[in-house]
Amino acid sequence: MWQLNWTDTTLIDWHKLAEVLTYDPRQPMIFSSGVFLLLFLGFSFVYMLLQKRTTARLLFVTLFSYYFYYKSSGVYFFLLGTVTVTDFWLAHVMDRTQSLLKRKGLVATSLLVNLGLLCYFKYTNFFYEMLAPLWGGEFHPLDIFLPVGISFFTFQSLSYTIDVYRRDLRPLDSLLDYAFYVSFFPQLVAGPIVRARDFIPQIRRPLYVSSEIFGQGIFLIVSGLFKKAVISDYISVNFVERIFDNPGLYSGVENLFGVYGYALQIYCDFSGYSDMAIGIALLLGFRFPINFNSPYKSDSVTDFWHRWHISLSTWLRDYLYISLGGNRKGKFRTYVNLILTMLLGGLWHGASWNFIVWGGLHGVALAVHKFFRSLLKRPKTYRSTGIRRFFAVLITFHFVCFCWIFFRNTTFEASLTMIRQIGTAFHPEVFVQLVTGYWKVFALMGVGYLLHWCPDRWQDACGRLVVRTPLVGQALLLIALIWLVIQVKSSDIQPFIYFQF
Numbered sequence: 001m002w003q004l005n006w007t008d009t010t011l012i013d014w015h016k017l018a019e020v021l022t023y024d025p026r027q028p029m030i031f032s033s034g035v036f037l038l039l040f041l042g043f044s045f046v047y048m049l050l051q052k053r054t055t056a057r058l059l060f061v062t063l064f065s066y067y068f069y070y071k072s073s074g075v076y077f078f079l080l081g082t083v084t085v086t087d088f089w090l091a092h093v094m095d096r097t098q099s100l101l102k103r104k105g106l107v108a109t110s111l112l113v114n115l116g117l118l119c120y121f122k123y124t125n126f127f128y129e130m131l132a133p134l135w136g137g138e139f140h141p142l143d144i145f146l147p148v149g150i151s152f153f154t155f156q157s158l159s160y161t162i163d164v165y166r167r168d169l170r171p172l173d174s175l176l177d178y179a180f181y182v183s184f185f186p187q188l189v190a191g192p193i194v195r196a197r198d199f200i201p202q203i204r205r206p207l208y209v210s211s212e213i214f215g216q217g218i219f220l221i222v223s224g225l226f227k228k229a230v231i232s233d234y235i236s237v238n239f240v241e242r243i244f245d246n247p248g249l250y251s252g253v254e255n256l257f258g259v260y261g262y263a264l265q266i267y268c269d270f271s272g273y274s275d276m277a278i279g280i281a282l283l284l285g286f287r288f289p290i291n292f293n294s295p296y297k298s299d300s301v302t303d304f305w306h307r308w309h310i311s312l313s314t315w316l317r318d319y320l321y322i323s324l325g326g327n328r329k330g331k332f333r334t335y336v337n338l339i340l341t342m343l344l345g346g347l348w349h350g351a352s353w354n355f356i357v358w359g360g361l362h363g364v365a366l367a368v369h370k371f372f373r374s375l376l377k378r379p380k381t382y383r384s385t386g387i388r389r390f391f392a393v394l395i396t397f398h399f400v401c402f403c404w405i406f407f408r409n410t411t412f413e414a415s416l417t418m419i420r421q422i423g424t425a426f427h428p429e430v431f432v433q434l435v436t437g438y439w440k441v442f443a444l445m446g447v448g449y450l451l452h453w454c455p456d457r458w459q460d461a462c463g464r465l466v467v468r469t470p471l472v473g474q475a476l477l478l479i480a481l482i483w484l485v486i487q488v489k490s491s492d493i494q495p496f497i498y499f500q501f
Helices: 014-021 033-048 054-096 100-135 148-167 174-184 196-201 211-247 252-283 301-307 312-323 329-349 353-375 384-407 413-424 428-437 439-453 456-468 472-489
Strands: none
Touching: 014 428, 033 054, 033 329, 054 100, 054 148, 054 174, 148 174, 148 196, 148 312, 211 252, 211 384, 211 439, 211 456, 252 301, 252 384, 252 413, 252 428, 252 439, 301 312, 301 384, 301 472, 312 329, 353 384, 353 413, 384 413, 428 439
16 A cells, blocks of 8 residues: 655645745735736636626635735735725715815815825935934934835825715725725736726626637737836846946946936836736726827827826826816916926825926926917927928937936936936947947847837737637747746846836
């Protein structure tokens, strides 16, 4: 008789499994990680079993979303619950209240809770450092952890309470439904910022995922994973980080291409995450709005903000710019409102003067563009064509790249150093040596920019091709991409850039 010793023969290392499934601050769970891919397979199986049991399915997804957030920020998932319960209750009280003054007090409470949490975790040290000299104190940074995605889920929840305050939306009757909306894991930690009015009608709609919707989801996941894990991570680790860590050690031409590299890196990183989020949501039967639309094809800064991080730019427009008065109080006030909105948008990205300068530059550019458009009496729908469009796109792209210098550098001095190197120590003679030494990086940059600037109909054709491909072919495409990611991977998986915001 065979004597089996299960202790010795088991293939499962329970200690290792526990390490993988618990929070690790060095490796937050992201869509491009192997852990997420394996968990998502198991999640999908249970999700399909609950297809016709709506409440149970919502509860299961909400619990998985909280676990997903726990894997990203540890015990700080309680903040997500705090925001959810508070805003759900405030919205209900607000809906039953007729007094305008009381309604303003309730929406102000929602603002205080959400922005209070955001300010404490994100801006305490920033303001402490500014105010410390006023009382002669020495600045010692406080040990405050920044929970992943807090800027996103607070803004998303705020859009709900503000819409209820404006009577644009009726509050949800079920706390579970609202918890599902706020915590839905595809967009939880880095957007898109999904409006309640767009998402809530989908929550209890019968679950249906056609082969076309499934194919669209696979295409977005594949394209997003390629942009993030192949292009963005590789050029970041092997080129961009080296330039931005020590800009004074490199010539102007190396700094310039470092900026070009970062422009592509942040686009591929952030739009890649958005593509994967939208694709995963499609596989689960939910539609998110588009968040990026080839932003470097823009022929003006205004056009850029119609194409870049669309969910944030429209949020800032609807809930900040319009609240400041928008364009209803004269031209000068309109320009001031644009600049203020972008200054606060810059501060939303991080507690640093670099982000404020970045936002201010975009705000001034938006105001200047609006001024000249008014002066030349051009309609909002005006688009330059031919050679004029070519130069408009070229100038807009380089202005955006100039602003990325302040966005990426950790100090204002480093930004000025990089600009000085580009302006006074260009040394074009090292270009050939630069390309030769970093030929793989430049090859990927070429592929990335080519894919970005190719006609939209080409991208649409690729999407239709994937949709028409049989399920086996779609699976093979995904497996081939995962293999490619493994081949180009040169270090640990890089967290998404917008996780820090």
